[in-house]
Amino acid sequence: MTIVSGFADISLLQLLLVALVALFASIIGGLAGYGTGAVTAQVLAFALLIGGMAVPGAFLAKAFVERMPVHIHTAILDVAVITGGLVMISAAVRQLI
Numbered sequence: 001m002t003i004v005s006g007f008a009d010i011s012l013l014q015l016l017l018v019a020l021v022a023l024f025a026s027i028i029g030g031l032a033g034y035g036t037g038a039v040t041a042q043v044l045a046f047a048l049l050i051g052g053m054a055v056p057g058a059f060l061a062k063a064f065v066e067r068m069p070v071h072i073h074t075a076i077l078d079v080a081v082i083t084g085g086l087v088m089i090s091a092a093v094r095q096l097i
Contacts, residue, residue: 022047 026044065073 022044
């Protein structure tokens with residue numbers, strides 16, 4: 001699976017709409033006093049950087065999961081849930097101490 005094939009179900013119009021909504025949101029945020037133009041530009045650049053890294057990673061993860069046996073996928077999810085629970089419990093214990 002390539003990145004281009006991952007976008008096969010998304011039309012160019014949909015991608016343009018997402019870009020326009022993001023631009024509109026940044027303009028409204030700037031007008032509302034969210035920050036200066038420089039701050040808004042930095043936030044937008046950071047969002048594009050994170051998105052640029054996350055999109056290929058999502059397709060790579062999808063390719064791994066499609067080839068992974070179900071019992072291994074279930075074990076990975078179990079570890080993630082148990083780890084998250086332990087982190088929440090340890091944070092709660094730290095608040096009590």
